[in-house]
Amino acid sequence: MTAARVQPDRRDIAEAQRIVGAVADAFAAKVVGQENLRESLLIGLLTGGHILIESVPGLAKTTAARVIAESIHGRFQRIQCTPDLLPSDIIGTQVYEASTNSFITQLGPVHANIVLLDEINRSSAKTQSAMLEAMQERQTTIAGKVYPIPEPFLVIATQNPVDQEGTYPLSESQTDRFMLKEILRYPSAEEEVEVMFRLDTGVYDPNHRSRPVVGLDDVRRLQDVVRNVHMDRALMHYASQLVSATRTPDEFLPRQLARLVEYGASPRATIAFCQAARALAVLSGRGHVVPEDIAKLAHRVLRHRLILGFEAASANVTPEVIIDGVLQAVRVP
Numbered sequence: 001m002t003a004a005r006v007q008p009d010r011r012d013i014a015e016a017q018r019i020v021g022a023v024a025d026a027f028a029a030k031v032v033g034q035e036n037l038r039e040s041l042l043i044g045l046l047t048g049g050h051i052l053i054e055s056v057p058g059l060a061k062t063t064a065a066r067v068i069a070e071s072i073h074g075r076f077q078r079i080q081c082t083p084d085l086l087p088s089d090i091i092g093t094q095v096y097e098a099s100t101n102s103f104i105t106q107l108g109p110v111h112a113n114i115v116l117l118d119e120i121n122r123s124s125a126k127t128q129s130a131m132l133e134a135m136q137e138r139q140t141t142i143a144g145k146v147y148p149i150p151e152p153f154l155v156i157a158t159q160n161p162v163d164q165e166g167t168y169p170l171s172e173s174q175t176d177r178f179m180l181k182e183i184l185r186y187p188s189a190e191e192e193v194e195v196m197f198r199l200d201t202g203v204y205d206p207n208h209r210s211r212p213v214v215g216l217d218d219v220r221r222l223q224d225v226v227r228n229v230h231m232d233r234a235l236m237h238y239a240s241q242l243v244s245a246t247r248t249p250d251e252f253l254p255r256q257l258a259r260l261v262e263y264g265a266s267p268r269a270t271i272a273f274c275q276a277a278r279a280l281a282v283l284s285g286r287g288h289v290v291p292e293d294i295a296k297l298a299h300r301v302l303r304h305r306l307i308l309g310f311e312a313a314s315a316n317v318t319p320e321v322i323i324d325g326v327l328q329a330v331r332v333p
Helices: 010-030 035-047 061-071 087-091 125-137 189-201 216-227 233-247 267-283 291-302 310-314 319-329
Strands: 051-054 076-080 092-097 102-107 114-118 139-142 145-148 154-159 180-183 261-263
Touching: 010 035, 010 061, 010 216, 010 267, 035 051, 035 061, 035 154, 035 180, 035 216, 035 267, 061 076, 061 114, 061 154, 087 092, 087 125, 087 139, 092 139, 102 139, 102 145, 125 139, 180 291, 216 267, 233 267, 233 291, 233 319, 267 291, 291 319
Parallel strands: 051 154, 051 180, 076 114, 114 154
Antiparallel strands: 092 102, 139 145
16 A cells, blocks of 8 residues: 655745755856746656756766755766767776686765766667666666666756767657656857856865765655655646647648648656756745646656657757747646
C-alpha cells in the first residue's frame, strides 16, 4: 500500500527556501544571468529529472554544472562526447590486474552526483543508449554485477545547434527521457561586461572553487519535500490536457498550424509537468501547485517532445509557436 502524502508545512517550506537560496546564491556568484538555466537545474536537482541544454559554445554550461555540484558538496564529472567514445568509457569496465592475476572493476564517470555530457549528439547511438540506460535505471551493469549510481543524481546533456557535421542526433525516444529542455541565449552587453569584470577578479581561476553551502543529505530531504507538495487533481488534468492537445492538434489549433505537427508528446510529458511543477512551487515558497507553475514550464517540458513536419522549418514555425497555441486553447482550471 502506498503511503499517503504529507503536505509540507511552513517549517518544511522555510527550510527548503534556505537550502534552495544557498545554492542559488552560489550559482549567481559564478554564473552571470541565465536565470532560466538556474531554475531548470534546481528543478532537475529537486526532482531527479535530467536536463537537455541546447546552446552554442561559451555560455557557461560547464561552469553552471560544476558550481551546482560544488555547492551541494557533490561529485562532478564532465564527459566530452566524441564519435569514438565507447559505452565502457561512460559506465566503466573491468581491468586486468597483473599483480593479483584477476580483473578489477573500474567504475566510469557516470558514477557521480552531477554529470555533464558535453555535446551528447557527437557520441554514437550505442554510447548514447548506454548513458540513457544509466539515467533511467540509476545503475550500471559491469560483467553481470550491478553498481548503483549515487543519489542525488543529475545528468546535464548539451548539444550544439550550429555545428552538425559528424553528429548523431538523439532519437525521439531518447530525448523524451529528459525532463526539461533549456535553450540558452547570448548574454546582454551588460552581462558580458560583468563576466569580464569577474574574470579580472579571479572568480573563474581553476583553483577558485565554490564553497559547499549545503550537503547531499539536505538535497535528499528537499526531494522528499517536493514529492509531498500538494497538486490538485484538476491541475493534473490541466497538464494532461496540454499534452493531449499536442496529439490531437486539429481540435485545438488553427489548421495551418495543426498540419505541421506530426507527433505529439508522450505520457512522460505529463509526468514531467507534475514533478517539475511541484519543484517550481517549492522554489516559489509554496507547498501547493498553481496553474501558473504548469504554464511556466510548458516550453521546457514540451519543446523537445514535439515532432514537426519538414514544412514547419520552411514556414519558420518552431515548437514554441505550437506550444503557445496550445496554452491559449486549453482552458485554465
